Amino acid sequence: MAGAAMGGAELFFERLCIAQAGDGLDVLPVIRRNAGRAARLRAGGVEAHELAFGGRADLATGLRLRRLLKRFRPRVVVAWMNRAARLAPRGDWVLAGRLGGFYDLSYYRRCDHLIGNTRGIVRWLVEQGWPAARAHYLPNFAVDIHGAAPRRPACLPPGVPFVLALGRLHRNKAFDVLIRAMVHVRGAHLVIAGEGPERPALERLARDLGVADRVHLPGWFDGTAGIVSACDLLVCPSRHEPLGNVIIEAFSAVRPVVAAAAQGPVELITDGGNGLLAPIEDDRALADAISAVLADPALAARLGQAGRDAFDRHYAQAPVLASWRRFLADVEKV
Structure with missing residues (x-):
């Protein structure tokens, strides 16, 4: 390799x-x-x-x-x-x-x-x-991280719900679409854990849209089990995603998942069953899906458990x- x-x-x-x-x-x-x-x-x-x-x-x-x-x-x-x-x-x-x-x-x-x-x-x-x-x-x-001790990122204010995205800061990952979506998601913070060439553009976009106080780019974490276990929702907004290992990891942690309908997420997620799918590049639809999960604990719990069931069977x-x-x-x- x-x-x-x-x-x-x-x-x-x-x-x-x-x-x-x-x-x-x-x-x-x-x-x-x-x-x-x-x-x-x-x-x-x-x-x-x-x-x-x-x-x-x-x-x-x-x-x-x-x-x-x-x-x-x-x-x-x-x-x-x-x-x-x-x-x-x-x-x-x-x-x-x-x-x-x-x-x-x-x-x-x-x-x-x-x-x-x-x-x-x-x-x-x-x-x-x-x-x-x-x-x-x-x-x-994926590593089975169910039961890992939750570890909230230090950059977050106490008590606020947070949406998590993981990956290299590259255009394919569409973190710009996710930042645009956060304009329409009220009350929650976004943590994008990763590093890469898109960092300056993403930071500038968050400032321009007035959401920089709720969008955090802390870089790579040394181990992700704790942060995935702590998040209220994992989002995979990619334009191009052949698989989506982060989705499988979230399944294992019984966390609800929202994803853009790229090649890999479409294979992993049954929309409305073990996650929610939004059209690629559609920040408003992505925001609606995120907001729906954050507003409905019963929906979040159902999606998380269905993801765990898929993990046990296949991943x-x-x-x-x-x-x-x-x-x-x-x-x-x-």
């Missing part, structure tokens, strides 16, 4: 490696150099190998990766997203590429199988001409690990 220092796909890679090792698999994580990631894997009982995973001029990583794999003698190699797939060699193993979005498939031309973490990605792979028998749906699991560690075990056994037989 050669992804970024932080991100949902990268953090799930760490969780999956640790969980699979705990489940009895012999796992060898090979990662882009990252001391923090290596330390977290080590703390979970898995020793990672760190390589450069540089650009196209980086010839050394491919050679070193091949040597590592030949020494380890895996039955299945999983290339986690584009750069890893470009550098992963063929060999005496099954090579599977794992996609968390609608990526350029030229990176995956060496792969025997492809994995999508949503059914929408798997359908798209087949539409692109990838054989259906070699396209597999394997969802993410907890046990069912996802079972899906991975079946996948690994099946592709070895081919």
Whole structure:
């Protein structure tokens, strides 16, 4: 895995490696150099190998990766997203590429199988001409944070209800739409936990709209279990969201969820069942959904419990690990 220092796909890679090792698999994580990631894997009982995973001029990583794999003698190699797939060699193993979005498939031309973490990605792979028998749906699991001690952010005044959003401050996340929605949400504060290039624009927008006193951008938190457990409502307003790990995390914490109807949230949420959906880019509809949940404790409780039920059935560690075990056994037989 050669992804970024932080991100949902990268953090799930760490969780999956640790969980699979705990489940009895012999796992060898090979990662882009990252001391923090290596330390977290080590703390979970898995020793990672760190390589450069540089650009196209980086010839050394491919050679070193091949040597590592030949020494380890895996039955299945999983290339986690584009750069890893470009550098992963063929060999005496099954090579599977794992996609968390609608990526350029030229990176995956060496792969025997492809994995999508949503059914929408798997359908798209087949539409692109990838054989259906070699396209597999394997969802993410989230850490079960139900029961975590609530931890309100220090930036909030005492007692006020607060809406939480989590993620990199990037245009795809549509935090600007959420800030616009807060103009129409009375009495509540918004915490956007994350960092990224959109921070100056988001801060300026909050000031221009007169909601800067109720919109807080405290940066990344060291662990999100407490803040998710403390929030009155989690919102995922993304323009583009292939999955939505934060939604699954909120499900586990029995917190109600409102989301824009991007690809991933539409798969995770049944509107009015285990969450509420609003049209993408529609700040007024998003505000109405947020206000409806904040104004109705019974609705909030019902949505939160339905989300937890979905988590237990589909997105907890046990069912996802079972899906991975079946996948690994099946592709070895081919």
